Amino acid sequence: MIRLQSLSLSRGVKSLFEKADVTLNPGEHVGLIGANGAGKSTLFAMLMGTLHPDGGSIEIPSRWRMAHVAQETPALDRPALEYVIDGDTTLRALEAELEALEAQDEAHDDHAHGNRIAELHGLLADADAYTVRSRAEVLLTGLGFSAAQMQEAVAQFSGGWRMRLNLAQALMCPSDLLLLDEPTNHLDLDAILWLEDWLKRYPGTLIIISHDRDFLDGVVDVIVHIDQKKLKRYGGTYSQFETQRAMALSLDAAAFARQQRERAHLQSFIDRFKAKATKARQAQSRMKMLARMEELAPVHASSPFSFEFRDPVATPNPLLVMEDGEAGYKLDDGDNKVIISNIKFSLTQGQRIGLLGVNGAGKSTLIKSIAGELPLVNGVARFGKGLVIGYFAQHQVEMLRHDESPLWHMVKLAPTVREQELRNFLGGFNFPGDMVTSSIAPFSGGEKARLALALIAWQRPNLLLLDEPTNHLDLETREALTVALAQFEGTLVLVSHDRHLLRATTDEFMIVAEGALKPFDGDLDDYRDWLFRTRLGKVEAKPAKADTRPARADAPIAETRKPPEPKAAAAAAPVSAAARQEQKRLEAQERQRRANLVKPVETRIKRLEEQIAKLTAKKAAVDALLAGTGIYEESRKDELKAVMLDQAYIAKELDQVEAEWLEKQSELEALLAA
Numbered sequence: 001m002i003r004l005q006s007l008s009l010s011r012g013v014k015s016l017f018e019k020a021d022v023t024l025n026p027g028e029h030v031g032l033i034g035a036n037g038a039g040k041s042t043l044f045a046m047l048m049g050t051l052h053p054d055g056g057s058i059e060i061p062s063r064w065r066m067a068h069v070a071q072e073t074p075a076l077d078r079p080a081l082e083y084v085i086d087g088d089t090t091l092r093a094l095e096a097e098l099e100a101l102e103a104q105d106e107a108h109d110d111h112a113h114g115n116r117i118a119e120l121h122g123l124l125a126d127a128d129a130y131t132v133r134s135r136a137e138v139l140l141t142g143l144g145f146s147a148a149q150m151q152e153a154v155a156q157f158s159g160g161w162r163m164r165l166n167l168a169q170a171l172m173c174p175s176d177l178l179l180l181d182e183p184t185n186h187l188d189l190d191a192i193l194w195l196e197d198w199l200k201r202y203p204g205t206l207i208i209i210s211h212d213r214d215f216l217d218g219v220v221d222v223i224v225h226i227d228q229k230k231l232k233r234y235g236g237t238y239s240q241f242e243t244q245r246a247m248a249l250s251l252d253a254a255a256f257a258r259q260q261r262e263r264a265h266l267q268s269f270i271d272r273f274k275a276k277a278t279k280a281r282q283a284q285s286r287m288k289m290l291a292r293m294e295e296l297a298p299v300h301a302s303s304p305f306s307f308e309f310r311d312p313v314a315t316p317n318p319l320l321v322m323e324d325g326e327a328g329y330k331l332d333d334g335d336n337k338v339i340i341s342n343i344k345f346s347l348t349q350g351q352r353i354g355l356l357g358v359n360g361a362g363k364s365t366l367i368k369s370i371a372g373e374l375p376l377v378n379g380v381a382r383f384g385k386g387l388v389i390g391y392f393a394q395h396q397v398e399m400l401r402h403d404e405s406p407l408w409h410m411v412k413l414a415p416t417v418r419e420q421e422l423r424n425f426l427g428g429f430n431f432p433g434d435m436v437t438s439s440i441a442p443f444s445g446g447e448k449a450r451l452a453l454a455l456i457a458w459q460r461p462n463l464l465l466l467d468e469p470t471n472h473l474d475l476e477t478r479e480a481l482t483v484a485l486a487q488f489e490g491t492l493v494l495v496s497h498d499r500h501l502l503r504a505t506t507d508e509f510m511i512v513a514e515g516a517l518k519p520f521d522g523d524l525d526d527y528r529d530w531l532f533r534t535r536l537g538k539v540e541a542k543p544a545k546a547d548t549r550p551a552r553a554d555a556p557i558a559e560t561r562k563p564p565e566p567k568a569a570a571a572a573a574p575v576s577a578a579a580r581q582e583q584k585r586l587e588a589q590e591r592q593r594r595a596n597l598v599k600p601v602e603t604r605i606k607r608l609e610e611q612i613a614k615l616t617a618k619k620a621a622v623d624a625l626l627a628g629t630g631i632y633e634e635s636r637k638d639e640l641k642a643v644m645l646d647q648a649y650i651a652k653e654l655d656q657v658e659a660e661w662l663e664k665q666s667e668l669e670a671l672l673a674a
Contacts, residue, residue: 316384
C-alpha cells in the first residue's frame with residue numbers, strides 16, 4: 001500500500017502541506033482533487049520521486065512498477081506506433097538484448113549464449129511480445145488515431161495529439177501504480193468514453209487528477225481531497241464525495257445560507273414561470289438545476305465566485321435558418337472541401353442543443369458556420385434581425401491581447417461605460433483588485449477562458465455557441481459555468497466533452513455523423529452505447545497487467561440494447577408557392593396583431609420582475625442583518641428600529657409588486673390563449 005505520513009512541503013513562501021496523512025490500498029482507483037494551486041501536481045512529483053518533502057515520509061512498495069504521462073514529447077522521426085510500444089521499457093530492453101546476442105558472430109555461440117537466447121524468448125513470451133503491436137494499435141485507435149496516422153512520425157503531430165501519444169505510451173507500460181494528471185484535457189468525448197472504459201478495468205492502483213466529474217464518477221472508488229493543507233480520504237465516487245462534503249459544509253452557516261438562497265431563487269422562478277408559455281423551457285432548466293442542487297451544492301457553495309449571462313435585450317424567432325447547406329472550407333487549390341452536406345437546420349427561441357459526434361466529424365465546422373466565421377460552401381443561411389451571437393472557441397482565447405489587462409479588453413468592448421462598472425463586472429468573473437489591471441500573459445488557461453466568457457456575457461447574446469468551453473477550467477469554475485448556462489435566457493448550442501455540463505444545460509441532442517446533421521433520439525448513455533458499437537466496438541484494450549482483484553460491477557457494455565437511430569425528417573406535404581406566400585402573409589399579420597397587444601404587458605412584467613429581484617435582494621440583506629447578534633446590542637438600539645422599519649416597508653412593497661405581477665401575468669396568459 002501507499003502511505004503518506006506527516007507530509008509537509010513548502011514552495012517558496014507558500015506552504016502546500018502541513019503534517020498531511022493518507023493511506024491508499026493496492027488496486028484502489030483514487031481521484032485527487034483540490035483547488036487550483038492546492039498542490040495536486042506537486043504531490044504527483046513527490047510520488048514519482050522528482051520532488052522530496054520537507055518533512056514526513058512517502059512509502060511505496062519497492063517492487064511496484066510506476067507509469068505516468070510524460071509532459072514533453074520530442075520531435076522524433078519515429079513512427080507513432082513504435083513510440084507507443086516504447087512505453088513498455090521492459091519489453092524493449094529484452095528485444096534489444098536479444099537483437100545484440102543474435103548479432104554476435106558464431107565464435108560466441110557457446111552453450112551459455114544459446115541458453116540466454118532461449119531464456120530471452122521465454123521472457124518475451126511472458127511479456128506478451130507477440131501481441132504488442134496489436135495492443136498498441138488498440139490503444140491508438142481508442143484514442144482517435146487512424147491506421148495511417150499510426151505510421152506517421154511523432155514530429156508530424158500537433159501538441160495535443162502528441163499528448164495523446166504520451167498517454168498511450170503510459171497505458172502501454174505494465175504497471176502497478178498509474179499516475180494520470182488531467183488525461184482528458186486533449187481528448188474529445190469519444191476518446192474520453194473509451195479511456196474511461198479502459199481505466200475501469202485497470203487492475204493496479206490508479207491515482208488521477210481530473211476536472212471532469214462524470215469521468216471521475218466512472219473511474220474512481222476513492223477521493224482524496226486536498227483542503228487546508230491536509231489530505232482527507234473519502235470512500236466512493238466523486239458524487240458520493242460531494243454528498244459527504246455537503247454534510248460537513250452544511251455546518252457552516254454561511255455556506256448553508258448561500259445554498260438556501262440559490263434554491264429559493266430557482267424555486268421562485270419555477271413557481272412564477274412554469275405556466276408561462278414563453279418561459280416554460282427556462283423553467284424546465286431551472287427545475288433540472290434544482291433537482292441536481294444536492295450534487296452541485298458542495299463545490300458551488302465553496303466556490304470563490306459565481307457569474308451569470310445577462311438577459312438578452314431582444315430575441316428574433318427564428319434566430320437562424322439554414323436550407324440545403326453544405327459546411328466546409330476552401331482548399332489551397334481553390335476547391336471546396338465539404339464536411340457536412342444537406343443541412344436543414346433552424347434555431348428557435350429558447351432551444352438548448354448539445355452537439356454530438358466523433359472527433360473530426362465536423363462539429364466545430366458547423367459551429368463556425370452558424371457563427372458566420374466560416375461561410376457555407378453552398379446553400380442559404382438566413383439570420384434573424386436582432387440576432388446577437390456569443391461565440392466561444394479555443395481560438396477566441398488565443399486572440400486575446402496577452403500584453404494587455406482584463407480591464408483593457410473591457411474598455412475596448414465598451415468604451416463609453418464607466419470604469420467602475422467594468423471593474424465590478426470583471427469582479428463577478430473572479431478578476432479582483434490588481435488582477436483587473438495586470439497583463440494577462442501570466443494568467444492560466446482557465447483564467448484566460450474566464451475572461452473570454454466575460455467578454456461574451458457583456459454583449460448580452462441571445463444565441464450562445466460554445467465549443468469546448470470547459471478546457472482548462474477547474475471543477476469550481478465548471479460548476480459556476482454550469483449554473484450560469486442553466487439560467488441563461490437565450491438559445492444555446494454546446495459542444496463539450498464534459499457530460500455533466502451537457503446533461504445539466506441542454507434539453508436535446510443533435511449528432512454530426514457520416515457527413516450529415518441529424519437529431520439524436522437518446523441521452524448520453526445511449527450515445528455511449530452507439531459510439532462503442534459503431535466506432536469503438538472492436539477497440540477492446542486489456543490493461544497490461546493481469547487483473548487479480550474481484551470482478552468490478554462495471555462490466556463491458558451489453559449488446560442487448562438497440563442503438564438509437566437518428567430521427568428521420570418528416571416529409572412535408574407539397575404546397576403551392578402562392579398558397580405558402582399567402583399563408584405567410586396571414587401569419588405575419590397575426591403575429592403583428594398579437595405583438596401589439598402582448599408587448600406592453602411583457603414590458604411591464606419585465607420591469608416588475610426587476611423590481612422583485614431588487615426588493616428580494618434588499619429583503620435578504622435585511623434578514624441577514626437581523627439574523628446576526630450584533631444588531632441587538634444596546635448601543636445599536638436606534639439602528640435596530642430603523643432596520644425593522646425597513647423590513648416592514650420592503651415586505652409591504654414586495655407584496656404589492658408581486659400582486660401586480662400576478663395580475664399582469666394573468667392578463668398575458670389570457671392574451672396568448674386568445
